[in-house]
Amino acid sequence: MQTKRRPIVAGNWKMNTTLGEGRDLAAALCRPLDALGGVEAVLCPPFISLAAIRETLAGASVSLGAQNCHYEPKGAFTGEVSPVMLADLGCRYVILGHSERRAHLGETDALVNRKVRAALAHGLTPIVCVGEDLAQQDAGQTEGVVASQVQAALEHLSGDDVAGMVIAYEPLWAIGTGRPASAEQAGATIGVIRRIVAGVAGEGPAGAVRLQYGGSVTPDNAPELFGQPEIDGALVGGASLKVTDFIAICTAAHMGAG
């Protein structure tokens, strides 16, 4: 597990920003993030803004990501967006299995795995979200919950596929609550996830896969989180909508990588 992994910080804008607001946000972030060579910054706006934001980011090293996709390349799936469409739009990443989709839209581990395989087949890098809820944490089930989610997400994948992926550990009790996991807690569970990946895909892919923490990440807690050796970056919700906060979080990842 000696691989040097480039930190990755992704901003999940969720169902926020009109087209104009998204353009303004991306324009304000673009140059400062482009200057942070040591860290990969990813913006994940709503589907309707992807094309415009691709234009805003043109020529910069900031990557574009989507917040979800369907598992089929095309067809009679009203309202859905396919991985082919996202790749065509210039997306490099796609968030899959976010807890909000699991909780509110009934996404199962099997569905997430289907989407992961479809995304990879069409050249997208999945950012797969896993994490336990408060009751599971209180019951000491964190390790078992993330193990089954990770194992299911990685089913039928090659070692190379796994090596190139991103997995975000996002305890549900920390998302949008202002109560992040402590750096030690996050680092320990992410270490467990790396061992789970090793069990599924082998030591090589486990050493290469990038593992993010997500859940109330702010400029204040980012340096300590990124100081944990197993944490390779963050998936950021609320703070990714604030220009100075997101730049500060990406800068903390950049410093941690140095």
Ligand code: PEP
């Ligand atoms: C998220 O929704 O992925 C997330 C981490 O949100 P927040 O940073 O707002 O907790």
